[in-house]
Amino acid sequence: MRRFIFTICLLASLAAVTRAQKALTVGKVLPNLALINTSGNLYELNAQKNVKGFILVFMTPTCDHCRAYESRIVALDKKYKVKGFPIVAIGPYGDDPIKYPLDALPEMKKLAIERGFKFPYLSDDHFKYTWMLGIKTTPTAVVLQKQSNGYLIKYIGRIDDEQNEKLKPKNKFVEQVVDKMVHW
Numbered sequence: 001m002r003r004f005i006f007t008i009c010l011l012a013s014l015a016a017v018t019r020a021q022k023a024l025t026v027g028k029v030l031p032n033l034a035l036i037n038t039s040g041n042l043y044e045l046n047a048q049k050n051v052k053g054f055i056l057v058f059m060t061p062t063c064d065h066c067r068a069y070e071s072r073i074v075a076l077d078k079k080y081k082v083k084g085f086p087i088v089a090i091g092p093y094g095d096d097p098i099k100y101p102l103d104a105l106p107e108m109k110k111l112a113i114e115r116g117f118k119f120p121y122l123s124d125d126h127f128k129y130t131w132m133l134g135i136k137t138t139p140t141a142v143v144l145q146k147q148s149n150g151y152l153i154k155y156i157g158r159i160d161d162e163q164n165e166k167l168k169p170k171n172k173f174v175e176q177v178v179d180k181m182v183h184w
Contacts, residue, residue, distance in 0.1 A: 023134035024153055031150040033129055035090065035122035038109040043088070043120050045144075045151060052084030053151065053181065055174060056142040057159070058124075058135045059089050060103040061111045066139045068165035070115055073139070076159070076174060077119045083182045085143075087119040092130040092138065094123025141174045145181055154181065 024030060033056075034044040045054060057073055059066040077087035091108045093100035101107070105123045112121045124130050133142055133156060141159045144151035155177040160169035 022132060024132055025134070026153050026156060028153050029147060029150040030133070030144060030153060033088075033122075033151075035124060035129070036094075036105070037120045037122050038105065038112045043122055045088070048086075050084065051086065051146060053143065053145040053154075053178075055080060055085055055087050055178065056129075056133075056144065057087055057089045057139055058092055058130060058133075058142075059139045060091055060093060061107045062102045063138045065137075065163055068163060069139050069159060071165065072159060073119075074115070074117070079175075080178055080182075081119075083178075085178050085182070089117070089119060089121040090124050090129060091121065092124050092127055092135065095125050143174060143177045143181075 030045075032044060032046045034042060034046075037043045048054075055076060057069075057076075059069070059073070061067075073087060073089070080086065091103060091105070093103040094105045094108055097104035097106060108121050108123065111117075129135075133153075135142075135156075139159060141155065141157065142153065143155040145154050146152075155174065157173055159172075159174050161171040161173070162169035
């Protein structure tokens with residue numbers, strides 16, 4: 001029995017280490033991203049034409065911080081889509097309406113319609129990209145720059161330094177990164 005328990009613990013820890021080792025970091029390349037959007041269609045980064053990159057935002061319908069950032073995320077999309085860096089939102093729990101009924105695809109769809117999102121909102125399948133990019137909290141932004149072999153990860157982190165939606169941020173991290181790429 002002890003060997004069995006030890007083996008289970010060892011396998012669980014190896015799985016956690018393996019998952020952690022696979023997380024892509026800034027400077028690595030994400031080959032593509034393909035997920036189902038709130039309309040039920042497959043959305044692929046590689047299929048998007050006339051883009052220089054993307055601003056991925058991992059967000060959920062029930063997260064208070066995500067809700068506080070909604071207007072800033074919409075503003076980022078409006079500002080940077082025309083410059084070739086559109087927003088693509090991703091719901092980490094989107095594919096599991098049993099365990100996460102308030103954050104799954106049906107609720108993501110309601111939120112996108114209610115708020116009038118003009119950007120795609122994708123359902124992450126079994127946390128594939130959430131784990132691949134090392135996302136631990138929401139909202140988290142990932143800035144990608146289009147390359148011939150995929151998308152170079154330029155930034156992973158907070159959108160800015162102010163979680164209170166009524167206060168103005170002093171440091172707009174995502175904007176700083178994208179502005180440098182736009183002005184090259």
